[in-house]
Amino acid sequence: MGRTVTRSGKRTTIVDIARQAEVSISTVSRVLNGRPVADEVLATRVRKAATELGYRPNMVARDFRRGVTSTIGVVVPDLANPFFPHVLKGLAEEVSAGDHRLLVVDSGEDADQELQLVAQLAGSCDGIILCSPRMSQSSLATLPALGVPIVCTNRSVGDLPFGTVGIDSAAGMRQAIAHLAELGHRHIGYLGGPGTSLSDGLRREGLSTAASELGVKVSSTEAGSTSDDGHAKLPELLDQGVTAVIAFNDLVAIGALARLRELEMDVPSQLSVVGFDDIPVAAFLGPPLTTVSLPKEELGRRAWAGLHQQLETGQVPQEELLPASLVVRHSTAAPAD
Amino acid sequence: MGRTVTRSGKRTTIVDIARQAEVSISTVSRVLNGRPVADEVLATRVRKAATELGYRPNMVARDFRRGVTSTIGVVVPDLANPFFPHVLKGLAEEVSAGDHRLLVVDSGEDADQELQLVAQLAGSCDGIILCSPRMSQSSLATLPALGVPIVCTNRSVGDLPFGTVGIDSAAGMRQAIAHLAELGHRHIGYLGGPGTSLSDGLRREGLSTAASELGVKVSSTEAGSTSDDGHAKLPELLDQGVTAVIAFNDLVAIGALARLRELEMDVPSQLSVVGFDDIPVAAFLGPPLTTVSLPKEELGRRAWAGLHQQLETGQVPQEELLPASLVVRHSTAAPAD
DNA sequence: CTGAAAGCGCTTACAG
DNA sequence: CTGAAAGCGCTTACAG
Structure with a gap:
C-alpha cells in the first residue's frame, strides 16, 4: 500500500x-x-x-473546539443501593438518545466527597444530575457558582436555580395509611429510614398528616435502609402493640418479614406489612408484599428532560413531583381482633 | 473591584x-x-x-493537550440487573482513587449496540471495561483495531489481546453439587439462565462435570434470569422427580420458592433450593437461602487493576479467575426419603 | 529561573 | 463552491 x-x-x-x-x-x-x-x-x-x-x-479535540463535552455527569450516593440503578437506567436511555453520554460517580454517601465530585465534574460536563444529594443546603448553595446547569432528584433546593424532580412519597404514604385504615387498623408502626434521608423525612410528614386525618395512631422507630435494620427494629414496634407496619423500603420490610417468621407470627393475619419501592422480588415474597411503587426510571427520564431543557433554553425548569402508587398484594389484611 | x-x-x-x-x-x-x-x-x-x-x-482543553482523557469507559448489558451495580461499585472506588473517571453506558442487552458503544467510547476513553459482553466472538475480534486497551469480565476471549477477569462459577457449581450430594440428593434440577449467557454455559459445564464425578443425575431446563422465570419453570423440574434445585441466580431461586409456597411444598424438607449470587435479601428469605456467593465488587476492582496495569506497562495482563464460595443457610437439607 | 512561542486536532468564519 | 488561516485553552520544549 x-x-x-x-x-x-x-x-x-x-x-x-x-x-x-x-x-x-x-x-x-x-x-x-x-x-x-x-x-x-x-x-x-x-x-x-x-x-x-x-x-x-479525536473526540476530545472536537469537544474542545466546540466548547461542549456532550457529557452529563451523574452523582449517586451509592450505586449498590437498588434504587439508583433504575434511575440511571431511565436516564441512560434518554441521554444516549439525545447524543450525550453519562459520566457516573459514586459519592459513597459522603457529603463532602459529593461536593468535591460535583466541582470536578463541572469541569468536564455540560450538565450535572445530582441524585438524592446528601450535602447540606449551604453546600448546595455554592453550586450555582460552578456555572453548570444542575438538576437534583429527591431533594428540595429552596430558591436555588436548579431543576428538581422528586417522587411524591408523602402521597404514597397517605395511600398506604388509607389502605390500612380502611382494613380497620387503628395503630400503625413505621420502621423509618436513616435520619439523614430526605425521603424518610417526607414520608414521616405524609405519615403524621394522614394518620391524624384518618384518626389512626402511629408509633415509629428509626431503623435504617437494610433488611438487617428491619429485622433488628421490628420487635420495638411489636412491643407497642401495632397491628400493621410500614417500612422505609422493601429491603427493611423483608427484614421485618424474616423476623416475623422467626417469631412464628403470620402475615397478614397477625400483622400487616407494607413496603416502599416495589423491587422486583416484592411480588415473590412470602407473602407477596403490599408496597408503594416508586417510578424510578421515570424519575431518571424526567431529570434528563429538565436538564435538556435547561441546556437548550437556558431556563431553569419547574419543580416536578412524580406520583407514587400503592400496589396491594397479600401482606395486608384486617387486624386480628 | x-x-x-x-x-x-x-x-x-x-x-x-x-x-x-x-x-x-x-x-x-x-x-x-x-x-x-x-x-x-x-x-x-x-x-x-x-x-x-x-x-x-478547562479540563477538556487540558485532556486534549495532554492526549489523555483520564476517563475509563464501562459497558454493561443492563444496569438494572443487580449484578452489575456491585461490579461498578468496586470499579468506581478503585478508578477514582487512581484519578480516573468512569463513563458508564448500558447496552440494553443488545449485542449490536454494544459493539457500537465500544467504538464510540474508544474515541473518548483511555481504556474500556466490557462487562459480560454479549457480542459475538467475531465482533470482539474487531475491537483490538480501536487501539484502546480493553478488559473483559465474565468472558473468555480466546487469543484476543484483552485482559480478562472472571468468576469461577463452575467451581461454585461444583461446591453446590457436592453439598447436595453429601446431604444425600441423587437427582438434582437446574433452573438455567438465558441461553445467551456465558456464565450459564460455564455453570452448566461445572454442573455436568461435577454431577458425573459424584454420581448424581441432573435434569435441567432453560429458565431465564428473573423471578418470573423461576416461578414459571420450576414445575417442569418437579415433574422429573428432582429432590433439589439449583437456580441460575437468586432471583430465579426466589421465584422457585414462591412457586413452592403456592404448591404448599416445604423447603427444605420436601425440596432443597440453592441460589447463585448471594444478594442482600438472600439471608432474609423464608427459608434463608443457601447460595453461591460471587465476589462482584472484587471483580470490579480486579478489572481496573488489569486495565491500569495495561495502561502503565502496555502489557496485556494474565487471565484472572476469582473464586466463588457456597454459603450454606437453611434452604437445603437431606431429601425426604 | 521566567517568558515567548509552538502546537495538540479539530471547526469555522473568512477570502478567493 | 473550496482552501488557507485563525483559534479554542492548555502544556511544554526552547530561548534568553
Missing part, C-alpha cells in the same frame, strides 16, 4: 486524510461531518481515504 | 490570570500544576488572581 501516506507512528488525523485525498482539511472536516459538499468526487475521495487509513475522530 | 481584568463574558482562562497577576501564561500553568516555581512572590500573585477570578481549569 505505497499510497497510504500516514505520518508514521501517530494516529490518523484529518491532516492525513487531506493529504491522501488531496484536498484541504476544511473539506475533510465538512465531508466527515455531513455538511453539504458540492463535488461528490471530492467527498468520495475523502471517505475512501478515511476508511483506508482507519480514521477515528 | 476595578483590578479584576477579565475578558468580558467569557469564562476565566489562564490568560486572564496571567494578565491580572502580571506574569506569563507559562508561569500560571506551572503554578497551578504545582510545578517548582522559584519566585514565591509570583506564585502567590498567581494563586490570588486565580481565586479572585474564580478560575476553574
Whole structure:
C-alpha cells in the first residue's frame, strides 16, 4: 500500500486524510461531518481515504473546539443501593438518545466527597444530575457558582436555580395509611429510614398528616435502609402493640418479614406489612408484599428532560413531583381482633 | 473591584490570570500544576488572581493537550440487573482513587449496540471495561483495531489481546453439587439462565462435570434470569422427580420458592433450593437461602487493576479467575426419603 | 529561573 | 463552491 501516506507512528488525523485525498482539511472536516459538499468526487475521495487509513475522530479535540463535552455527569450516593440503578437506567436511555453520554460517580454517601465530585465534574460536563444529594443546603448553595446547569432528584433546593424532580412519597404514604385504615387498623408502626434521608423525612410528614386525618395512631422507630435494620427494629414496634407496619423500603420490610417468621407470627393475619419501592422480588415474597411503587426510571427520564431543557433554553425548569402508587398484594389484611 | 481584568463574558482562562497577576501564561500553568516555581512572590500573585477570578481549569482543553482523557469507559448489558451495580461499585472506588473517571453506558442487552458503544467510547476513553459482553466472538475480534486497551469480565476471549477477569462459577457449581450430594440428593434440577449467557454455559459445564464425578443425575431446563422465570419453570423440574434445585441466580431461586409456597411444598424438607449470587435479601428469605456467593465488587476492582496495569506497562495482563464460595443457610437439607 | 512561542486536532468564519 | 488561516485553552520544549 505505497499510497497510504500516514505520518508514521501517530494516529490518523484529518491532516492525513487531506493529504491522501488531496484536498484541504476544511473539506475533510465538512465531508466527515455531513455538511453539504458540492463535488461528490471530492467527498468520495475523502471517505475512501478515511476508511483506508482507519480514521477515528479525536473526540476530545472536537469537544474542545466546540466548547461542549456532550457529557452529563451523574452523582449517586451509592450505586449498590437498588434504587439508583433504575434511575440511571431511565436516564441512560434518554441521554444516549439525545447524543450525550453519562459520566457516573459514586459519592459513597459522603457529603463532602459529593461536593468535591460535583466541582470536578463541572469541569468536564455540560450538565450535572445530582441524585438524592446528601450535602447540606449551604453546600448546595455554592453550586450555582460552578456555572453548570444542575438538576437534583429527591431533594428540595429552596430558591436555588436548579431543576428538581422528586417522587411524591408523602402521597404514597397517605395511600398506604388509607389502605390500612380502611382494613380497620387503628395503630400503625413505621420502621423509618436513616435520619439523614430526605425521603424518610417526607414520608414521616405524609405519615403524621394522614394518620391524624384518618384518626389512626402511629408509633415509629428509626431503623435504617437494610433488611438487617428491619429485622433488628421490628420487635420495638411489636412491643407497642401495632397491628400493621410500614417500612422505609422493601429491603427493611423483608427484614421485618424474616423476623416475623422467626417469631412464628403470620402475615397478614397477625400483622400487616407494607413496603416502599416495589423491587422486583416484592411480588415473590412470602407473602407477596403490599408496597408503594416508586417510578424510578421515570424519575431518571424526567431529570434528563429538565436538564435538556435547561441546556437548550437556558431556563431553569419547574419543580416536578412524580406520583407514587400503592400496589396491594397479600401482606395486608384486617387486624386480628 | 476595578483590578479584576477579565475578558468580558467569557469564562476565566489562564490568560486572564496571567494578565491580572502580571506574569506569563507559562508561569500560571506551572503554578497551578504545582510545578517548582522559584519566585514565591509570583506564585502567590498567581494563586490570588486565580481565586479572585474564580478560575476553574478547562479540563477538556487540558485532556486534549495532554492526549489523555483520564476517563475509563464501562459497558454493561443492563444496569438494572443487580449484578452489575456491585461490579461498578468496586470499579468506581478503585478508578477514582487512581484519578480516573468512569463513563458508564448500558447496552440494553443488545449485542449490536454494544459493539457500537465500544467504538464510540474508544474515541473518548483511555481504556474500556466490557462487562459480560454479549457480542459475538467475531465482533470482539474487531475491537483490538480501536487501539484502546480493553478488559473483559465474565468472558473468555480466546487469543484476543484483552485482559480478562472472571468468576469461577463452575467451581461454585461444583461446591453446590457436592453439598447436595453429601446431604444425600441423587437427582438434582437446574433452573438455567438465558441461553445467551456465558456464565450459564460455564455453570452448566461445572454442573455436568461435577454431577458425573459424584454420581448424581441432573435434569435441567432453560429458565431465564428473573423471578418470573423461576416461578414459571420450576414445575417442569418437579415433574422429573428432582429432590433439589439449583437456580441460575437468586432471583430465579426466589421465584422457585414462591412457586413452592403456592404448591404448599416445604423447603427444605420436601425440596432443597440453592441460589447463585448471594444478594442482600438472600439471608432474609423464608427459608434463608443457601447460595453461591460471587465476589462482584472484587471483580470490579480486579478489572481496573488489569486495565491500569495495561495502561502503565502496555502489557496485556494474565487471565484472572476469582473464586466463588457456597454459603450454606437453611434452604437445603437431606431429601425426604 | 521566567517568558515567548509552538502546537495538540479539530471547526469555522473568512477570502478567493 | 473550496482552501488557507485563525483559534479554542492548555502544556511544554526552547530561548534568553
